[in-house]
Amino acid sequence: MSTPSQTTTLIKPEVLYTGLFIVGLIAPFAIYPTFLMKLFCFALFACAFNLLLGFAGLLSFGHAAFLGTAGYVCGLMVRDVGVTPEIGILAGTVAAGLLGWVFGVLAIRRTGIYFAMITLALAQMVYFIVLQVKATGGEDGLQGVPRGHLFGVVDLSDNMAMYYLVYAVFSVGFFIIYRTIHSPFGQILKAIRENEPRAISLGYDVSRFKLTAFIISASLAGLAGATKTLIFQLASLSDVHWHTSGEVVLMTLLGGLGTILGPAVGSATIITLQNELADKVGSWVTVIMGSIFVLCVLAFRRGIVGEIQALIHRAGIR
Amino acid sequence: MSEFILETAGLTKEFKGFAAVSNVDLKVRRGHIHALIGPNGAGKTTVFNLLTKFLPPTRGSITFDGQDITREAPAATARRGLVRSFQISATFPHLSVMENVRIGLQRKLGTEFHFWRSEKSLNVLNDRAMELLEAVDLTQFADTVTAEMPYGRKRALEIATTLALEPTMMLLDEPTQGMGQEDIGRVVELIRKVSANRTILMVEHNLSVVANLCDRITVLQRGSILAEGPYEEVSKNPQVLEAYVGSSDMNDAHH
Amino acid sequence: MTSAFDPKPEMLRISDLHAFYGESHILHGIDLHVGRGECITLLGRNGSGRSTTLKSILGLVGRRSGSIMVNGKDVIAEPTHRMARHGIGYVPEERAIFASLSTEENLMLPPQVASGGMSLDEIYRMFPNLLERRSSPGTKLSGGEQQMLAMARVLRTGAKLLLLDEITEGLAPVIVKKLGEVIVELKKRGFTIILVEQNFRFAAPLADRHYVLEHGEIIATISKEELPGRLDWLHQTLGV
Amino acid sequence: QISGGVVKIGVLTDLSGTYSDLAGSGAVLATKMAIDDFIAKEKPDFKIEMVSADHQNKADIASNKAREWFEREGVDTATELVTTSVALAVMKIAKEKDRIALMSGPASTPITNEQCNDVTVHYTYDTYALANGTAKAVTKQGGKNWFFLTADYAFGQALEKDASAVVTANGGKVLGSVRHPFPGSDFSSFLLKAQASGAQVIGLANAGADTTNAIKQAAEFGITPTQALAGLLMFITDIHSLGLKTTQGMYLTEGFYWDLNEETRAWSKRFFGVQKKMPTMVQAGQYSSVYHYLKAVKAAGSDDTKKVMTQMKKMPINDFFAKNGQIREDGRMVHDMYLMQVKKPAESKYPWDYYNVRQVIPAAEAFQPLSQSRCPLVKK
Amino acid sequence: MEILGVPTALLGSQLLVGLINGSFYAILSLGLAIIFGLLNIINFAHGAQYMMGAFIAWLALTRFEINYWVALIAAPLLVGLFGVILERTMLRKLYKLDHLYGLLLTFGLALIIEGIFRDQFGISGESYEVPEALSGGIHLGFMFLPIYRAWVVVAALTVCFGTWFMIEKTKLGAYLRAGTENPQIVQALGINVPLLITFTYGYGVALAAFAGVLAAPVFQVNPLMGSNLIIVVFAVVVIGGMGSILGSIVTGIGLGLVEGLTKVFYPEASAVVVFVIMVIVLLVRPAGLFGKA
Ligand SMILES: Nc1ncnc2c1ncn2[C@@H]1O[C@H](COP(=O)(O)OP(=O)(O)OP(=O)(O)O)[C@@H](O)[C@H]1O
Ligand SMILES: Nc1ncnc2c1ncn2[C@@H]1O[C@H](COP(=O)(O)OP(=O)(O)OP(=O)(O)O)[C@@H](O)[C@H]1O
Ligand SMILES: [Mg+2]
């Protein structure tokens, strides 16, 4: 796996992030908010995934399970139990975290492709359960989830209100990921990815670190999923399908594995493409997606952000 | 405090009926630099793996600092202060040299699970890290990505990282392997320097290094102890000479 | 140093060899030659480019230029797997034992490229350790055993030009001594040998000529006869 | 009084997935034909535009698109909407945004029952109509003992439930059923169970590739000549892809068949000219529903949802697709359905000559009666 | 006689059907295992290549009147050639990288291939008749066994064990295994590894196509026939032990049987039973049933 080298950025990260944050604040006035919300959900999902793959070197091929489970839990809580949206989101996140704990305990004992396969297998079971259980509505999906009132006050059926909630959720999630990567914990995580036996010999209990990372990643994926349910007012089987797990890998790779902004950029690209292509090319969507995959792997392995960083890096050297 | 920091009793490791280590009673005196030598395949690396719990013993017990650690997890043993290096250099290649050392130092802070804390909180370790790098003569490389350093320097870095744990005892598996002469000299000096206040057990084929550094030598052959004693004594032992050096003069074996 | 009257026919001649790993330029124009039945060493500090020189001969570097003549034929354009057919055998520094193959399978793996390869019996006689561990998987061997296996593997093929990278690494003195004897024997049998060694005491008596590398360039060529006079200089440059 | 002076029709369909053959680009074509024909024939004083998109069978993509259409692009009606999850999601948005959802592709009955609303028209068919038509006819013709091969998800279960009820109501017996995972590819195990049950009829409560594979394998295992198969949700495209040899003699219910009469033939041949395939009932229904919608807009003189819905429900539908079709208060469009039997290969005279019409099921019997409706809009 | 409420006759027939499906799993997972074993690539396009095999057979029959037996040879050759081209032009560039990239590339290829076929042939698929010589069936007493299915078992097992023999019992196999670990050194030893790898990929892909032709008369030939199967086949390979040839064959057959039994006792779970087994196996035997740790 390519590892990002320490890049000499021309722009200071603080400036960059503040700039992006402001762009996000005014974006819904220029771009269709529902689309932006979806984009942020997947961006958060991909960032959470990247925390695991890019910084802990663990390829989970079952991350859709967390996205979907949280979505269903949040939807059921809000629709059937009648809690306020923030409680729903919280419940979804916690559920995903717990599921992540179960997955983690089972999967982290293995590495590499076995790890990927165990997570895939577990996710398939989750898919099976979601398909079977009555409460989820099977292949019809969980429909008609009300957006409700945030804290019982703010009416979220207003798209702008909903947008800023989603934006806040994304920002918090993103910050947590950023912080995790640049934390004492993240430092050990990197060390483990680089050389696991050495990390053990230095006295670090590797599996506990991996498990913690897994749970954080699962919870944040859940956060994204729960929020997504509120946006679309539905949770559907495709959220737990392995295609979604595959899609998040693509997003991450396209944006730049192991870069902080990469997954967000990647998911934005994919979601935009999906959205635009849906109207224009019809059945060729999958062919185009496939070609992007192939192109990415063959020519832009560092991903969009990775390539840009490399460019800046090169420019910096000259 | 017992005079022996590390003791094994009847330590045995069998692989599918093949005894790689059999009935080894090893005693390492506190503060010594102790060498483990022996022909290839004698079981030296296996002993190391047993001591650091990377392999479970088939039989026998290991006592470290008065505690039975036979059934402990590897990371726990490391936290006790029994830390190893590897036969092949073990660094974190894409971290900077400074970061490498900090990984070793970080555990003391007790914040290794604090994912909510900024990594700036680790800056308090920088001074100590620099000290350690200075000790191994790596200060000018502090910001280099480890992968880009020459081999000998990586070994030095590995030692610095290990030292960061302030181990009571270090296990070094062929620390000079693959090094040029000048690097060997540096590492020997380094080991001597860091051996103050701690015990070192090392595997080494370069006998000039062993002669130079070690207080005591254990010779393994076919998984069992063939001889033990100070260099002068062992180097005259005809059995050792035959099994290990293949001539009657130990000095032939110096590089 | 290259004498036109060199009696031995030339086995290998390298001229102006440049080698690159990706963007980094490692070898800057190496010139050397080895006659049939000669043994030469490449000396230098860590990272001076000795291993890279061997790898370039085989085409295991990213990119290379210059000329590599084996038995009078320029082979620089040929792919790696053809080099063995020219009678080149290689023992890499990282040993490269195949984990999924047993010791014996590792030995049997390389195709015989010429007559005169050693038989299994000969090899087991030379390295009794291997006999004992013959059915054990490659990676389960101890460090030294792997080293022996890597050496033995090449001796089986009948290759006449041996590129040996740090073969004494991690070996007990008794085996090192034996390897020294093996090399003398090989030389007698007409093998041509290029040694990359840290263990100068081992290499010095075996070699006909020493090339000293620094930063990917040959900074000195010292023949056997000149060696005693240059020891001080060597000591200074290499710390030998 | 047309918003923006344009009536905008969105075709939200599956262009690339499982349902792309029975709806897909054919549905887009049908919509285009409907618009062109309407302009040519009715000379409306408003402009008509069409947009189309692939929802990839994902409810969230569909939902996103529908919202965008309604909120940003002034789309007046979202149409087609094959796949139940998509249909349910979009009809909710339509309600919220006060626009119309015209459904030709989806099959589920909840659309006009629990989930019903007053902006949705379920146009072409539903599982009740298909299961009911086939099961009743087959039972009546002597196929008394049934065994169901059911896709293990809500939709398959609903089909099975509906059909079982009909079988028992008509004096038949259900000997058992087996649930197979969805999607499955090998059905031989399940077919053997069905065979072992000794039932006369094996009801296929599944769809798409599952159905076609089951039929194929039933023939392979020598089940079909002795036991009859009844497809509870099949389309002419399935017959086309399986071929008559394997499917001959099967019963199925359709809402449309291209070769019914002059009118259907005329329209279908135009369709065929472009698509190179004969239309399915979904595609024909799509044409009809869009045309009917446009007529209602013209009649109402407005594209206001309420007015158009009222108008649509008021006007009967009379075209090549339906005779005296009527949209009920629950949103169900009721029209005649046809019980078909697949021809033997020898009987088939020309391409796509696949069916013998065994029975015309009158509109009143074909669909779930209003009295049984669970739709809150239905006043009882 | 009944076992747990299931008549033994039915049980027998289910086991037989399980064996038939197991043969498909075996031959598909064998191809995957070979490719993984040598190229370190998880060939996600395997399902698409299987589908290509079936489609080529169908096209050959309907467009060119080329019969089943010719297709059984020709389709694997053609698809194998396609594989060779893929390997030469794309996969080749990924060997030094993490597994992940191979997986992603082939995933993308699968999307492209399936997308193109879907566009050309639609989604409902096509029907391929059982060849004349193999039509009909035998009454075994407890069940009717279509001759074609019996042929599938024979053909698949012959090819599987033939391949196994070739790889495990000949020098070729040793080259393959060594080449996986360190292609550079194997090359330096005088073996044309790139060629070996190309042909191995071609062979693995050809196996997929072979399975596709075998499957054509059994399943509806449709563009997605492989994509539904592939995930299960992955699980089979993992349970058997990645890269283990014998493991993939034996596990393939075994899982076919287990799945068959599940279909009798708890049919709803037959889609997940493989994954449940996979998790259990990996927890108990990390490297898979036949894998070397
Ligand atoms: N996991 C294992 N399975 C089977 N045999 C093993 C295993 N590990 C080591 N051995 C065998 O045990 C013996 C001792 O190996 P060990 O690595 O301890 O030797 P060593 O003394 O370190 O030798 P060297 O100096 O060559 O590194 C060797 O013969 C080796 O082949
Ligand atoms: N695969 C590689 N990619 C990039 N650079 C490399 C690679 N291998 C070696 N180098 C660099 O090439 C230079 C020469 O390396 P080489 O291995 O030839 O040195 P050496 O003289 O054999 O030393 P050593 O004693 O370390 O083996 C070093 O600076 C090294 O860092
Ligand atoms: Mg060792």
Ligand SMILES: [Mg+2]
């Ligand atoms: Mg070297």
